[in-house]
Amino acid sequence: MDFSLSEEQELLAASTRSLAADLFGESVARQVLDGDRARADKGWSNLQEAGLASLLVAEEHGGGGGSLLDACVVTTELYSALAPVPYLTSAVAVPLLAAGSGEQGTPVLTALAEGATYGLFVGADLSWPATGPDAVCLDWAPGRDGLAVGPDTLELGPAEAGPGVDPLHPLGRGTGAGSVSWPAAGLPEASSRALAGVRVAAAAALTGCLAGAAQLAWDYIATREQYGKPIAAFQAVRHLAADLLVDLETCRSVSLGAAWQVENEPIEDAARVAAVAKSWCGEAAVRSIETSIQLLGGIGVTWESTAHLYLRTAHQLAASFGDTRSLLRRVGADFISARGGHSDGSS
Amino acid sequence: MDLRDTPEQAEFRAQLRAWLADNVPTEPEPQTMPARFHYVVAWQKRLYSGGWVALSWPKEYGGQGLGPVEESILNQELGRAGAPAAASFTFLGRAFLTFGTEEQKARYLPGFLSAEEIWCQGFSEPEAGSDLASLRTTATRDGEDFVINGQKLWTSRGSFAQFCLVLARTGTRESRHRGITAFVVPTDTPGMTRKPLIMANGDEEFAEVYFDDVRVPASNMLGELDQGWKVTQATLAYERGAADLGYLAKYERMLAQLAGIAQERGVSDDVSNVEAVGRVLGHLEVLRLHSMRRLSDRAQGKAVGAETSIDKVMMTQTEQLLLHTALDILGPEAVQGRGDWFKKYLYSRAASIYGGTAQVQRNIISGRLLGLKE
Ligand SMILES: Cc1cc2nc3c(=O)[nH]c(=O)nc-3n(C[C@H](O)[C@H](O)[C@H](O)COP(=O)(O)OP(=O)(O)OC[C@H]3O[C@@H](n4cnc5c(N)ncnc54)[C@H](O)[C@@H]3O)c2cc1C
Numbered sequence: 001m002d003f004s005l006s007e008e009q010e011l012l013a014a015s016t017r018s019l020a021a022d023l024f025g026e027s028v029a030r031q032v033l034d035g036d037r038a039r040a041d042k043g044w045s046n047l048q049e050a051g052l053a054s055l056l057v058a059e060e061h062g063g064g065g066g067s068l069l070d071a072c073v074v075t076t077e078l079y080s081a082l083a084p085v086p087y088l089t090s091a092v093a094v095p096l097l098a099a100g101s102g103e104q105g106t107p108v109l110t111a112l113a114e115g116a117t118y119g120l121f122v123g124a125d126l127s128w129p130a131t132g133p134d135a136v137c138l139d140w141a142p143g144r145d146g147l148a149v150g151p152d153t154l155e156l157g158p159a160e161a162g163p164g165v166d167p168l169h170p171l172g173r174g175t176g177a178g179s180v181s182w183p184a185a186g187l188p189e190a191s192s193r194a195l196a197g198v199r200v201a202a203a204a205a206l207t208g209c210l211a212g213a214a215q216l217a218w219d220y221i222a223t224r225e226q227y228g229k230p231i232a233a234f235q236a237v238r239h240l241a242a243d244l245l246v247d248l249e250t251c252r253s254v255s256l257g258a259a260w261q262v263e264n265e266p267i268e269d270a271a272r273v274a275a276v277a278k279s280w281c282g283e284a285a286v287r288s289i290e291t292s293i294q295l296l297g298g299i300g301v302t303w304e305s306t307a308h309l310y311l312r313t314a315h316q317l318a319a320s321f322g323d324t325r326s327l328l329r330r331v332g333a334d335f336i337s338a339r340g341g342h343s344d345g346s347s
Numbered sequence: 348m349d350l351r352d353t354p355e356q357a358e359f360r361a362q363l364r365a366w367l368a369d370n371v372p373t374e375p376e377p378q379t380m381p382a383r384f385h386y387v388v389a390w391q392k393r394l395y396s397g398g399w400v401a402l403s404w405p406k407e408y409g410g411q412g413l414g415p416v417e418e419s420i421l422n423q424e425l426g427r428a429g430a431p432a433a434a435s436f437t438f439l440g441r442a443f444l445t446f447g448t449e450e451q452k453a454r455y456l457p458g459f460l461s462a463e464e465i466w467c468q469g470f471s472e473p474e475a476g477s478d479l480a481s482l483r484t485t486a487t488r489d490g491e492d493f494v495i496n497g498q499k500l501w502t503s504r505g506s507f508a509q510f511c512l513v514l515a516r517t518g519t520r521e522s523r524h525r526g527i528t529a530f531v532v533p534t535d536t537p538g539m540t541r542k543p544l545i546m547a548n549g550d551e552e553f554a555e556v557y558f559d560d561v562r563v564p565a566s567n568m569l570g571e572l573d574q575g576w577k578v579t580q581a582t583l584a585y586e587r588g589a590a591d592l593g594y595l596a597k598y599e600r601m602l603a604q605l606a607g608i609a610q611e612r613g614v615s616d617d618v619s620n621v622e623a624v625g626r627v628l629g630h631l632e633v634l635r636l637h638s639m640r641r642l643s644d645r646a647q648g649k650a651v652g653a654e655t656s657i658d659k660v661m662m663t664q665t666e667q668l669l670l671h672t673a674l675d676i677l678g679p680e681a682v683q684g685r686g687d688w689f690k691k692y693l694y695s696r697a698a699s700i701y702g703g704t705a706q707v708q709r710n711i712i713s714g715r716l717l718g719l720k721e
Pocket of ligand 1: 467468469470471473475476477478500501502503504552553697700701702703704705706707710
């Protein structure tokens with residue numbers, strides 16, 4: 001039993017962190033907010049050149065052959081640095097789903113390794129999978145195709161600008177998912193596992209949002225003075241600050257552990273733990289970012305504060321690929337039907 | 348990362364499972380003290396004779412020389428088999444491993460592990476709860492002895508134990524944590540009186556312990572004079588940690604029982620019940636992975652420290668959510684006392700009090716982990 005990250009993974013985290021600090025951060029996010037994506041797009045090209053955007057594409061297709069855990073480590077760092085790039089979609093979800101859809105996914109994988117960028121179609125309610133013509137394209141950009149994937153279909157299609165609360169990760173309104181269909185139950189294992197992987201990566205992204213917002217709050221309370229001392233001296237402030245760390249550490253534990261489980265354990269366990277990771281991190285991130293805003297006081301609710309950017313991204317992620325409550329209902333129903341009949345607790 | 352057992356761990360687990368299949372008591376655990384206490388002690392003795400106690404302790408002190416991972420496999424398998432927990436008070440023994448003299452280890456550890464001698468923890472006092480460093484029980488030197496006077500409170504198993512690890516003031520009244528010493532006190536020492544204290548759930552869970560000129564030899568000091576705070580910190584960190592995965596199997600069994608009850612009563616399709624069960628299960632999965640992370644750190648030799656306060660907060664939330672959910676699912680029957688759910692619920696309210704309250708854990712997290720200045 002070993003929960004630790006490998007030396008390479010620690011290094012990957014550290015190098016992504018410093019790369020993201022150079023390429024992104026608040027000023028780039030602000031430019032995007034003002035409609036200028038030049039530096040954000042440049043940063044994305046840099047990530048592609050560094051091989052991070054094709055990390056999950058198998059080596060045989062020209063990618064980095066990384067693990068889901070590797071990708072989650074990178075995802076957390078990028079979201080913590082407010083990187084306005086389509087990492088979760090183009091670099092994680094698309095390769096996972098394309099690889100999970102068999103032969104037909106190969107051209108997409110090869111294109112990714114060669115530098116293509118895709119959005120991802122999901123259902124209009126942001127749930128997974130995309131069904132019908134009203135699909136929404138996550139990480140939309142003008143001229144960028146979105147991928148729509150079913151167990152035996154895979155389509156690329158265009159989208160136009162759609163409404164969305166998160167300017168760093170814009171939504172498109174698409175018509176490209178028209179012919180994709182998913183069975184109500186009994187998904188092929190490869191598709192289920194790919195979907196579980198996407199959920200865990202979303203959990204890792206949420207963990208990054210939480211980490212970034214919590215750091216804002218921790219830094220602020222140590223220096224902001226009221227009543228003649230730093231507000232971090234007040235217990236009511238300290239306890240909220242402590243709650244942020246409890247949420248952050250548990251999010252790290254569940255997103256990292258689930259990333260490993262999804263790639264290495266039987267599909268029922270993979271699906272369950274992915275749903276748990278996604279719901280846990282979705283709820284904890286929103287809760288903790290709200291707490292961070294509380295700790296920032298008035299400045300926290302202004303347009304100028306970075307806090308609302310984390311909050312916007314976290315809400316969009318929390319609602320995507322199955323929201324907290326629907327995932328909890330699913331794991332609850334599975335548990336009841338599997339275990340409820342054995343009230344002595346035997347499985 | 349690899350969350351699977353190594354081949355050796357898998358083999359260990361298989362042996363243990365086989366042993367448990369033959370040895371887990373078939374008679375149900377009594378619901379009330381002191382019957383429950385005797386049942387647990389008998390179980391501890393059986394575990395000891397099977398060689399399943401103190402797995403991670405050195406062999407020379409009665410342990411098995413294995414690691415924290417085996418310790419946690421034991422707890423998992425105990426939970427899975429529906430066995431009573433292994434004596435969860437082994438954290439007191441840890442203090443002897445770290446601070447005891449060779450004579451003390453030889454004298455106390457065998458009885459401790461075999462459950463021939465039961466111990467209790469005499470730390471808290473009426474005036475010293477969260478602020479343990481303000482404790483008032485005194486130990487005054489008198490020749491080769493120390494004479495102890497004062498009162499302890501909330502001493503779990505206090506009425507049943509043969510020994511008490513007592514924190515007493517050996518410095519000045521104002522010396523706080525710098526003037527505290529730990530002593531081994533046999534509970535039949537003249538001058539010591541114990542009064543059972545009944546918990547809200549009706550159990551004789553703990554005791555008040557009075558010291559009236561209780562005389563112990565100076566050799567009963569654990570650790571050095573005035574160094575009792577170190578002993579305290581070490582035991583509390585172990586008491587709080589999440590690396591013990593035994594809780595999880597127990598909680599999961601309780602959740603399965605609840606799911607069964609919901610089905611029997613035809614309320615298992617109720618969407619709010621389904622979601623509530625899912626939410627508890629989510630907590631259990633998070634706690635499981637978080638505990639594995641801690642356990643892995645420990646197995647790699649990282650010292651146990653203030654991060655256990657995070658674990659304690661998470662464990663407390665999980666236990667209290669589980670029992671709240673139980674009452675929600677049981678509905679009005681819960682308040683009529685169906686089964687022992689209401690008792691368990693009452694006990695769960697103590698989770699945010701013992702071992703340092705929920706607020707005290709947050710004090711530790713903000714001060715020692717976040718480094719925020721007061
Ligand atoms: C089931 C159970 C078993 C126990 N077993 C043992 C045992 O075996 N041995 C032993 O020595 N002790 C034992 N205890 C005692 C336990 O450690 C204390 O109850 C605990 O430390 C709290 O102390 P207190 O009860 O005096 O509450 P207090 O310290 O008086 O606290 C009352 C309230 O004030 C809050 N508070 C106090 N100080 C602060 C602060 N600085 N900041 C914020 N809030 C604060 C607390 O969080 C709490 O909400 C046990 C307790 C229970 C419930």
